[in-house]
Structures are given as structure tokens and as C-alpha cells.
Amino acid sequence: GAVVSQHPSRVICKSGTSVKIECRSLDFQATTMFWYRQFPKQSLMLMATSNEGSKATYEQGVEKDKFLINHASLTLSTLTVTSAHPEDSSFYICSARTGDFSEAFFGQGTRLTVV
Amino acid sequence: GESVGLHLPTLSVQEGDNSIINCAYSNSASDYFIWYKQESGKGPQFIIDIRSNMDKRQGQRVTVLLNKTVKHLSLQIAATQPGDSAVYFCAENWYSGGGADGLTFGKGTHLIIQP
Numbered sequence: 121g122a123v124v125s126q127h128p129s130r131v132i133c134k135s136g137t138s139v140k141i142e143c144r145s146l147d148f149q150a151t152t153m154f155w156y157r158q159f160p161k162q163s164l165m166l167m168a169t170s171n172e173g174s175k176a177t178y179e180q181g182v183e184k185d186k187f188l189i190n191h192a193s194l195t196l197s198t199l200t201v202t203s204a205h206p207e208d209s210s211f212y213i214c215s216a217r218t219g220d221f222s223e224a225f226f227g228q229g230t231r232l233t234v235v
Numbered sequence: 236g237e238s239v240g241l242h243l244p245t246l247s248v249q250e251g252d253n254s255i256i257n258c259a260y261s262n263s264a265s266d267y268f269i270w271y272k273q274e275s276g277k278g279p280q281f282i283i284d285i286r287s288n289m290d291k292r293q294g295q296r297v298t299v300l301l302n303k304t305v306k307h308l309s310l311q312i313a314a315t316q317p318g319d320s321a322v323y324f325c326a327e328n329w330y331s332g333g334g335a336d337g338l339t340f341g342k343g344t345h346l347i348i349q350p
Contacts, residue, residue, distance in 0.1 A: 154337045154338075156340075162278070163340045164324070164338075165340075166337040166339070169336075169337055193261075213278050217336075224326075224338055226271075226278035228278050229276070229280050231276070
């Protein structure tokens with residue numbers, strides 16, 4: 121299957137700083153990528169849809185000014201958590217789909233800890 | 236195997252037995268469903284998918300059943316192995332006509348394989 125690579129896998133940052141997470145599709149082009157957040161022992165929650173060359177679409181309740189998404193190319197989307205706070209500590213996962221009715225391929229996830 | 240009631244977070248089965256994991260989905264308009272396996276600290280891994288025009292699909296050791304009347308999805312794993320221990324999520328998607336869409340995930344079931 122297709123490969124989605126996410127970096128870094130773990131990051132610890134101080135409260136008030138910003139953190140950037142990268143998501144790359146290694147062997148296919150993804151015009152659309154998705155960002156999810158997962159708290160411990162909970163399910164994945166869709167945060168936003170990242171569209172190549174245009175603005176991201178955010179789910180209700182997700183602050184677009186806090187979670188900046190950039191999809192600069194067909195193989196790269198980035199999520200920047202700005203002015204991070206301890207409550208932003210979570211597991212962030214990106215995914216990409218090759219089209220409708222196709223499976224979504226997931227990155228390895230990024231464990232963010234804000235101290 | 237043991238049939239699991241909806242919303243039970245943990246299912247424990249003996250190695251070699253069959254297991255059945257159940258999921259209730261929310262949107263009657265959903266037309267594509269996927270089962271994912273997630274091991275601790277990793278992103279979801281695709282297991283099997285099914286479209287709404289089908290009620291059963293088989294893979295290697297896995298079978299997915301779809302009952303659209305009651306909005307119910309199940310995953311059957313035959314002859315469970317220790318490596319099957321993980322959290323299993325069902326995910327649903329409905330075709331919006333605007334391209335690839337994000338998935339809505341169920342709550343998840345933690346499958347534990349007893350030696």
C-alpha cells in the first residue's frame with residue numbers, strides 16, 4: 121500500500137512555543153490530506169482537511185489560528201501548533217487518500233507533549 | 236468467539252479462537268466503511284473495507300459484515316494470534332461529491348489475545 125510519513129514521531133516543547141509537524145506521501149500524490157487528533161484511550165477526531173494550493177477546511181471547534189495548516193505541494197502538508205499549551209498535548213495523526221472510496225493511509229503519528 | 240455488545244471497550248479471547256468486534260455507525264448516508272487496527276503509539280493500519288452496496292466482504296482471516304438496516308458493522312477475525320492484540324476502530328465515510336473526505340471514527344475496541 122501507499123506510504124505516508126510523519127515527522128517528528130515525538131516532540132516535547134515549552135508552553136507558548138510553536139511546533140511544526142510534517143506529513144509526506146512518499147509514493148503517491150495527495151491533493152487532500154487530513155489531520156486527526158487522538159487523546160489517550162480515545163478515538164481519532166478529524167481536525168481539518170488540508171487541500172493542496174488552497175486553504176484548509178477546519179472541523180467545528182478547531183481553532184484555525186492555533187492549528188495552522190499548509191499544503192504547499194502534492195506530497196507535503198504541515199500542521200503548526202502555535203502558542204502551544206499543555207492541553208494541546210496529544211497524538212496527532214495525518215492521513216491521505218488517493219480518491220473517493222479509497223482507503224486512507226495514515227502516518228505514524230506525532231506524540232506532542234507541552235510542558 | 237464472543238459477541239461483544241456495543242460500546243464495550245475491551246474484548247478478551249483465547250489464542251486460536253475467533254473474535255467478533257462490533258460497531259454502530261452514525262450516518263445512514265455513509266457509503267464506505269473501513270476497519271483499522273491501531274497498536275500502541277502507532278497510526279491506524281488498514282484491515283479491510285466495504286462499500287454500502289455490499290453486506291459482506293472477506294479478506295485473509297478477516298470478514299466484515301454490514302447491516303445497513305440497523306447501521307451496524309462487524310469485524311470477524313478468525314484463528315486469532317497474539318499479533319492481533321490492538322485497538323480496532325471502524326470508520327465511516329459518505330460521499331460528498333467534493334473529492335476525498337475525512338473519516339469519522341467509532342470509539343474503538345481493545346482486543347486482547349490470551350495465550
